[in-house]
Amino acid sequence: MTKVKPFLTEEQIAHKVKELAAEINKDFGAEHFIAIGILKGAFMFFADLIRHIKAPLSIDFIVSSSYVDTSTSGEVTIHSDIRADIAGKNVLLIEDIIDTGISLNKIRERILQKSPRALKTCVLLDKKERRIVDVPVEYTGFVIPDEFVIGYGVDYNDSYRNLPYIGILKH
Template sequence: MHITVQIKDKSFELYISEKEIQDAIKEVAGKINSDYKNEEVVFVGVLNGSFMFASDLMKEVDLPCEISFVKVQSYKGVSSTGKVHELIGLTTDIKDKHVVIVEDIVDSGLTLSKIYSMIDHHAPKSVQVATLLYKPTAFKGKIPPKYFGLEIPNKFIVGYGLDYLEEGRNTRDIYQIIE
């Protein structure tokens, strides 16, 4: 069965099922639980896209932890603007703490670079990235994510927190654009 959705002026087809997403989250959480056993971690979710992944990831994390959120913007429609704007900054004390940045997707790495610089001047003990989706062929950053659920090609996708013009975040599955 071919499942499609219409969001504004674009059509999308099913790409990653809810089950595949949940399995990937359990795998990411398992690695984090293992790496930070008996350590306190501060998770920093990147809004708006990561809210669903962050929520489901926290349900699988078995560590003493805190969660905070930042909000940056780098997309307009289906493409990156090339500039990252900080909309909500970090308000949690992370000095001398392990920090895991929680992203929905890592593609170019531009957003990550901005978030690293936001976090770095707070002197954390360590900083790593957990993302549900990673596009290695699009990545141009310096530090790739340590924890990722699924590697995907450089296609535009929506659903499960990811949007097209702020819509489509509320689906349980992930859809890819039909070109």
């Protein structure tokens, strides 16, 4: 039987999103940038975060996957790439969760090949103890333990994304 143990409340998440947006606002000021969300997982975090950003911005998305069931496959598949021309522009890459770093690193490398002026990364959840690839992350919401989390966009086999909080999946 699958159970969900609440981990981060809606209120905790909302507070952290505002804190991250304040840091981003401070760093970018009134300078335009392109916010790129990594789908599908980051859609809720992305939407909530950019609502609090005061700088002018454009948005785009990249769709990738690397998980099979509750384990990372180690293979990153890009299903849909960004459409924006980011050459010479400031870019903020927004991701829901980083664990091994393999996926985020591959996506960062792909973005860097398009010659942005600057690239910064923002993640809501960071499983530092699972890191295999060191990836620069300028904005981090929560450092979390090595548990399989769901909710607030994060899924298990494409389910649970609609939960307004983040929970730990227990089998």
